[in-house]
Amino acid sequence: MPSHGRVAGVAFRDRLGSPLVGDAPKVMLLGSGEIGREIAIEAMRLGAEVVAVDRYDKAPAMQVAHRAHVVAMTDPAALRALVEREAPDVLVPEIEQIATPELVRLEAEGWTVIPRADATRATMDRERIRRLATEQAHVKASAFRMVDNLEEARQAVQDLGLPAVFKSVMSSSGHGMTVVRDAAAVEAAYREASEHGRVRNPRVMIEEFIPFDHEVTMLTLRHYDPNGQVVTTVMDPIGHVRPGTLYHESWQPEGFPPDVLRSLQATSTAVTDQLGGVGIFGVECFVRGGTVYFSEVSPRPHDTGLVTLGSQWNSEFALHARAILGLPYVGPEPTTPAAAHVILGSAPGWAPSFGGLSSALADSGVRIYLFGKPEAYADRRLGVAVARGQTIAEARAFAERAGHHIERELTLQAPRAAPADHP
Numbered sequence: 230m231p232s233h234g235r236v237a238g239v240a241f242r243d244r245l246g247s248p249l250v251g252d253a254p255k256v257m258l259l260g261s262g263e264i265g266r267e268i269a270i271e272a273m274r275l276g277a278e279v280v281a282v283d284r285y286d287k288a289p290a291m292q293v294a295h296r297a298h299v300v301a302m303t304d305p306a307a308l309r310a311l312v313e314r315e316a317p318d319v320l321v322p323e324i325e326q327i328a329t330p331e332l333v334r335l336e337a338e339g340w341t342v343i344p345r346a347d348a349t350r351a352t353m354d355r356e357r358i359r360r361l362a363t364e365q366a367h368v369k370a371s372a373f374r375m376v377d378n379l380e381e382a383r384q385a386v387q388d389l390g391l392p393a394v395f396k397s398v399m400s401s402s403g404h405g406m407t408v409v410r411d412a413a414a415v416e417a418a419y420r421e422a423s424e425h426g427r428v429r430n431p432r433v434m435i436e437e438f439i440p441f442d443h444e445v446t447m448l449t450l451r452h453y454d455p456n457g458q459v460v461t462t463v464m465d466p467i468g469h470v471r472p473g474t475l476y477h478e479s480w481q482p483e484g485f486p487p488d489v490l491r492s493l494q495a496t497s498t499a500v501t502d503q504l505g506g507v508g509i510f511g512v513e514c515f516v517r518g519g520t521v522y523f524s525e526v527s528p529r530p531h532d533t534g535l536v537t538l539g540s541q542w543n544s545e546f547a548l549h550a551r552a553i554l555g556l557p558y559v560g561p562e563p564t565t566p567a568a569a570h571v572i573l574g575s576a577p578g579w580a581p582s583f584g585g586l587s588s589a590l591a592d593s594g595v596r597i598y599l600f601g602k603p604e605a606y607a608d609r610r611l612g613v614a615v616a617r618g619q620t621i622a623e624a625r626a627f628a629e630r631a632g633h634h635i636e637r638e639l640t641l642q643a644p645r646a647a648p649a650d651h652p
């Protein structure tokens with residue numbers, strides 16, 4: 230059971246103790262990638278005690294935390310044992326691959342999960358989150374069908390029309406996803422979605438394809454105000470493009486007419502009101518003409534939000550850390566035009582070495598973040614270039630140029646026998 234009589238949920242805080250020797254809040258990161266590393270740094274800047282957890286050693290956040298543990302977080306017993314041993318004040322899921330039913334049980338026993346255990350469970354299940362968004366939050370989303378076999382898939386495609394998007398119920402980073410443009414492709418798409426999600430599952434989601442004009446992430450913060458009331462602050466829209474299914478480039482702010490902006494804010498607030506708790510959410514939306522469609526939501530800082538390292542005084546990581554520690558925030562804050570461009574691995578390899586830095590850093594508006602991942606593979610995110618500019622176009626050009634200089638000069642040592650880690 231939690232120590233010192235804590236109740237579930239993050240309490241409003243007006244005072245913080247010292248780490249290691251005092252009663253500073255203890256933050257346990259479940260997942261220790263680059264997103265976790267930034268959360269860890271920001272939490273430590275506030276004097277928190279940070280424990281980093283992941284399934285492989287030397288993960289990015291482990292390199293900056295007070296303590297680190299290598300644990301299979303998908304194993305409920307291992308997860309529980311670690312929580313009971315460390316007794317953290319807050320459990321902060323950084324990835325989806327966690328035994329979320331165990332998080333729900335831990336929360337019921339009084340441990341605090343960010344933003345709430347139910348929200349982490351709902352958002353990793355496309356059917357649950359889509360139903361919550363459309364039936365409880367009453368936001369607009371693409372039409373969809375859930376199917377349990379190939380025959381139902383064919384029928385759903387008849388109903389929805391082509392193109393249609395096939396997705397695994399539980400997956401991320403585009404795994405198991407296919408855009409079907411021709412009825413002949415239904416069988417392969419169904420098989421892909423049912424076999425290549427996080428688990429094999431005959432149940433598959435099929436969505437109407439939205440030929441959107443813009444794809445944006447609305448970073449939405451649920452946090453205390455200085456009076457101890459939980460309120461919502463929605464950040465400026467983050468535009469992004471994905472040449473494939475993975476995050477590649479993002480920028481902030483993405484400009485919209487006032488009515489579209491209001492609709493984006495209302496959509497984001499409606500969905501996060503249903504999810505509850507405190508912390509940052511990344512609400513993914515499509516905009517087509519004047520219409521906003523909800524797509525999905527991360528109950529944590531979002532990869533496209535790496536741009537806020539340059540565009541906001543308080544990045545999404547700083548805001549997440551502040552909110553989950555129960556500290557107040559007053560927003561929104563002005564945004565400076567900025568862009569972020571990923572630095573990707575080229576092939577499997579060990580101990581990446583980054584070159585091209587004198588060219589990449591030739592402009593004062595550019596910053597680079599190298600994540601310190603011990604291992605690379607093709608398309609693994611190893612770093613990000615963040616740039617400010619007078620305009621979004623200029624910031625995007627700077628970030629892309631810097632990212633590409635570094636990618637071109639990346640060298641790797643021979644791969645180790647250890648199993649490759651997933652993004």
Ligand SMILES: Nc1ncnc2c1ncn2[C@@H]1O[C@H](COP(=O)(O)OP(=O)(O)O)[C@@H](O)[C@H]1O
Nearest residue numbers: 371394400401402403404436437438439474525
């Ligand atoms: N219904 C849709 N219509 C058009 N594009 C879509 C649709 N669903 C997803 N996409 C595209 O595919 C990307 C990945 O889909 P998403 O549902 O966000 O899955 P993931 O969990 O892998 O991020 C989106 O960012 C968007 O570009």
Ligand SMILES: [Mg+2]
Nearest residue numbers: 402513524525
């Ligand atoms: Mg997505």
